[in-house]
Amino acid sequence: MDIVVATLAYCLLVAGLFLGLWIYYDRRDHARFEAERRHVSFQCVRCGHLYALQGEHNRSNCALCGQENDRLRF
Ligand SMILES: [Zn+2]
Structure with missing residues (x-):
């Protein structure tokens, strides 16, 4: 595998990782x-x-x- 493909794959991996973290924290x-x-x-x-x-x-x-009550429903 040549260095350009390896670098591109690494960048996509890092970008995907940050995208996943962003979605996770946004939903949380x-x-x-x-x-x-x-x-x-x-x-x-x-x-x-x-x-x-x-x-x-x-x-x-x-x-x-101390009486136990059901929630009010509207
Ligand atoms: Zn009461």
């Missing part, structure tokens, strides 16, 4: 941002307390009385 940051942005609301069935949690939760305990 986007997923992190979406998880931070998303809030789930709850209303306590016992005391009526309204509260919100970050991320995905289907059930949560009330901060005031």
Whole structure:
């Protein structure tokens, strides 16, 4: 294999590596941002307390009385 082909192959390999890293970190940051942005609301069935949690939760305990509540659906 001559030196030009070897150099070209090396450059493509490095470019591909950086492209892969870029896509990986972009997707990871986007997923992190979406998880931070998303809030789930709850209303306590016992005391009526309204509260919100970050991320995905289907059930949560009330901060005031400890009652386990389902998330509010709109
Ligand atoms: Zn409560």
